[in-house]
Amino acid sequence: MKYRIYALHNYRQIPQIEKLSDEDRFNIEVVGTVLPFKTNSYVVDELIDWDNYKEDPIFILNFPQKNMLAEEDFNHMAKVLKSGADKATIKEEANKIREKLNPHPAGQLEYNVPEYDGVKLTGVQHKYNETMLFFPAQGQTCHAYCTFCFRWPQFTNMDEMKFAMKEIDYVIGYLKEHPEITDVLITGGDPMVMKGKIIDQYLTALVEANIPHLRNIRIGSKTLGFWPYRYLTDDDADMVLNAFKKVTDAGLSLAFMAHFNHYRELETEAVQQAIKKIRATGAQIRTQSPLLNHINAKPEIWSTMWQKQVQLGIIPYYMFIARDTGAQKYFGVSLADAWEIFQKAYTKVSGICRTVRGPSMSCTPGKVRIVGVTEVKGEKAFVLEFIQGRNSDWVARPFFAKYSNKALWMDDLQPAFNQEEFFFDQELSDMFLG
Ligand SMILES: *Cc1c(COP(=O)(O)O)cnc(C)c1O
Ligand code: SF4
Numbered sequence: 001m002k003y004r005i006y007a008l009h010n011y012r013q014i015p016q017i018e019k020l021s022d023e024d025r026f027n028i029e030v031v032g033t034v035l036p037f038k039t040n041s042y043v044v045d046e047l048i049d050w051d052n053y054k055e056d057p058i059f060i061l062n063f064p065q066k067n068m069l070a071e072e073d074f075n076h077m078a079k080v081l082k083s084g085a086d087k088a089t090i091k092e093e094a095n096k097i098r099e100k101l102n103p104h105p106a107g108q109l110e111y112n113v114p115e116y117d118g119v120k121l122t123g124v125q126h127k128y129n130e131t132m133l134f135f136p137a138q139g140q141t142c143h144a145y146c147t148f149c150f151r152w153p154q155f156t157n158m159d160e161m162k163f164a165m166k167e168i169d170y171v172i173g174y175l176k177e178h179p180e181i182t183d184v185l186i187t188g189g190d191p192m193v194m195k196g197k198i199i200d201q202y203l204t205a206l207v208e209a210n211i212p213h214l215r216n217i218r219i220g221s222k223t224l225g226f227w228p229y230r231y232l233t234d235d236d237a238d239m240v241l242n243a244f245k246k247v248t249d250a251g252l253s254l255a256f257m258a259h260f261n262h263y264r265e266l267e268t269e270a271v272q273q274a275i276k277k278i279r280a281t282g283a284q285i286r287t288q289s290p291l292l293n294h295i296n297a298k299p300e301i302w303s304t305m306w307q308k309q310v311q312l313g314i315i316p317y318y319m320f321i322a323r324d325t326g327a328q329k330y331f332g333v334s335l336a337d338a339w340e341i342f343q344k345a346y347t348k349v350s351g352i353c354r355t356v357r358g359p360s361m362s363c364t365p366g367k368v369r370i371v372g373v374t375e376v377k378g379e380k381a382f383v384l385e386f387i388q389g390r391n392s393d394w395v396a397r398p399f400f401a402k403y404s405n406k407a408l409w410m411d412d413l414q415p416a417f418n419q420e421e422f423f424f425d426q427e428l429s430d431m432f433l434g
Pocket of ligand 1: 125127128131132133185362367387388
């Protein structure tokens with residue numbers, strides 16, 4: 001299949017777009033001016049069910065929807081577009097709306113960027129002891145954009161890749177100085193949009209550095225969902241697969257952290273072939289997805305997705321809660337509903353699917369999982385635990401928050417049982433003041 005990108009300027013060339021009403025097309029243009037919009041020929045031709053586009057999860061995954069913006073913001077942008085404003089004005093008005101959408105949640109820019117040799121490593125985050133994130137500069141885009149993406153400011157040029165670097169030597173230097181790090185997670189955007197030659201360079205450099213404490217290389221990618229031909233027919237498909245094999249041949253584990261939002265993405269011939277190719281390199285594939293209203297907020301979707309993944313030899317890993325940024329009001333599921341959906345899905349599948357962890361929030365103190373809802377002496381509470389913590393000692397200690405059926409995120413929660421604060425609050429604020 002030929003890779004064709006569609007975005008705001010050319011999406012009307014998508015043959016199936018004729019099925020949309022004029023109003024729906026205009027809505028795409030209004031919202032697509034504020035939030036990122038990009039899709040491609042595979043998503044359009046093989047994944048979306050155009051006869052049912054209004055409810056189609058993959059359509060909603062790529063095409064901006066009216067309700068992703070607050071009504072007043074939508075109306076304002078619609079007016080700006082209809083008035084025939086020039087590009088600069090449109091951009092300025094779009095940025096004003098973007099600023100209201102919490103573009104930098106969970107202190108990502110400020111808190112997690114380390115230094116090596118006196119240099120700030122802008123393309124590295126080291127938040128949890130064992131795992132370092134690397135954002136290669138060439139991998140800061142994706143084959144299509146998810147409408148819910150929490151990295152959306154990067155794709156609207158608000159951030160201009162603040163979060164990226166090319167200098168693998170610095171990454172390796174930093175790794176060598178940090179014996180606690182066992183995992184490097186290469187992420188983006190999507191690092192698999194990089195040319196095969198670059199992927200090979202980075203992976204080879206990591207392998208040849210021969211760092212004794214480095215055990216796992218992980219790659220976070222949505223290519224299996226958005227462009228599986230990356231591993232089948234792209235010119236450099238074999239080069240990529242060979243680079244994976246170099247990692248596993250060297251005795252390191254390669255974990256391909258695949259992002260799937262719906263079981264539909266697992267059903268095409270292309271994705272199933274691509275999965276086989278990746279697994280044949282000795283890499284494992286693990287999966288992650290946020291829980292998203294309008295896309296996958298039903299237990300059956302998750303249980304089916306996990307079952308299909310396991311059948312294809314893939315390991316379910318994370319269910320996330322949608323972050324407090326961008327179109328969260330549209331996609332967000334309350335914590336109470338999230339737990340219920342998780343519990344219903346989890347209890348329907350066999351133990352081999354229950355490797356999944358969640359539902360989990362990636363927030364400033366760590367990854368907080370909702371273990372469940374309980375009642376103690378008449379007070380209803382969420383049971384929570386860290387599955388990752390800024391201090392690893394916080395991990396796996398149950399703690400309690402007042403039950404609320406409205407809470408969408410950690411910030412909406414209060415300690416339960418008359419506690420003044422959560423057990424980690426003091427230490428957390430000391431970390432940032434100290
Ligand atoms: C999730 C995450 C990791 C990896 O955590 P694991 O529990 O090892 O999967 C590492 N760094 C950051 C910043 C993360 O959000
Ligand atoms: S693939 Fe990942 S980084 Fe890219 S748009 Fe989707 S969620 Fe965002």
